[in-house]
Amino acid sequence: MAQEFKRSYKFAFYTSLFVTLLATLLLLLYEFFAEGFSFGALLLFMLVCYVFSFFIIQLRIEFFIYKRVKEVYDKVSLLESSSLREEQITTDMATLTREIEKFSKGKKLEIEALKIRENYRKEFMGNISHELKTPLFTVQSYILTLLDGAADDKNIRDKYLARANKGVDRLIYIVKDLDMITKLEAGDVNLNKEKFDVVELIQSVFDLFEMKAAKKDISLTFDVDYQKPLYVFADKDKIQQVLTNLVVNSIKYGKTGGTTEISIDNIADKKLLIGVTDNGEGIEPHYIPRLFERFFRIDKSGSRREGGSGLGLSIVKHILEAHQEKIYVESDHGIGSEFSFTLETFKEGNKTKPASKTV
Structure with a gap:
């Protein structure tokens, strides 16, 4: 001074x-x-x-x-x-000038960040209203038709009730995913880490979606035959959700007669790299930075016909970040995509009791 x-x-x-x-x-x-x-x-x-x-x-x-x-x-x-x-x-005038310049730059960055958030908020509200509106209108239309007299015909009644039930299921699916993403982003989800065989978990996901893949003649397979179990230390249920979302996406956007292949590689003493590769539509480069945004879709009409909440990849990203792990994307448009993520391998020093970890 x-x-x-x-x-x-x-x-x-x-x-x-x-x-x-x-x-x-x-x-x-x-x-x-x-x-x-x-x-x-x-x-x-x-x-x-x-x-x-x-x-x-x-x-x-x-x-x-x-x-x-x-x-x-x-x-x-x-x-x-x-x-x-x-x-x-x-x-001092020089010091004041520096402070004002610093203040001006800081406020400019804050204003730009607020504009981005505002645009994101508007886009999010538009997306969520569209996602909820479609099944709601579907359910409403079937119920109104039944109320108008179609309920007297048993065949029509059963068919319309079944379709309305599908619309309700989709609403429940969206609400559950919204609840999950909200808790993940707020840090309100605990991780119960345990030792489990990731090969066995992947095989159970394959079994779960075998019929869905068969409808498009898509093969669900490993890159090699893993004879021995590979143990990791993570939240089994949430890693299953990660694998489920990635496999479902690969089937959804995969080509008829294609393949969904999962590979497991050791990349460090304590890390495994799990990759989910398909030979489907692929992703254009300018879309890749936005893949993990809530409700972001590349082909909005096509992906909505396939179903889903539009929150799958966002949930995947938050679950892996909660584990302090990374997810990577490589894709060639028209050739296929690979989503890969890391997991901690199980060592004798790991605690096998449930461990709380917030996002």
Whole structure:
């Protein structure tokens, strides 16, 4: 503070010196023409003029300029929460300029972030209303048809009730996924880590969706025949959900007669890399950064016909982040895609009892 405050004295020093020299020159010219020149009187005049000028200029700087500068600085400091701390406030112009530039850049970034969030909020609200509206209208239309007299026909009644039930199932599916993603994003989900065989888990997911894959003649397979179990340390139920979402996506966007293949590789002493590869539609490069956004769809009409909540990949990302693991995407449009993620291998030092871990 003291070092920067001296800049005002430097300014006052040179300004007073210039004023004194000018005044002395004028006095010298006056004395010369008046023929009453006195060297001692001239020195005294210079000293008095300099001291008087210095204090007048310094006082004007402090009480006129600094007072207003300090008001600006105080207002900027109050607006910036990080500056609300006990410290002496500088009135130096260079420091003030730096603070205002820093404040301006920070607020600009905040405004841009708010705009992004606002756009995201609008898009999210539009997506969720569309997702809920479709099954709601479907259920409503079937019920209204039954109320209008179609319930008297047993065949029509059973058919329409079954279709309405499918619409309700889809609503429940969406609401459950919304509840899951909300809890994951809020950090309100515990991880119950345990030792389990990831090969066995993958095979159970294959068995679960074998009929769904058979409808499109898609083969669910491993890259090699894993004879021995591979143990990992994670939340089994949530990793099953990750594998389920990835396998379902590979079937949904896979080509008829294609393949969904899962590989397991050791990438470090404590890590496995699990990859889900298909030879389906693939993803265009500019879509990849948005894949894990809630409700984001590449082919909106096609993916809605296939069903799903549009939250699967977002849930996958949050579950893996809760495990402090990573997910990777590689895709060639028209050729296929690979989603791979890491998992911690089980070691004897791992705790096998349920361990809470929040997102």
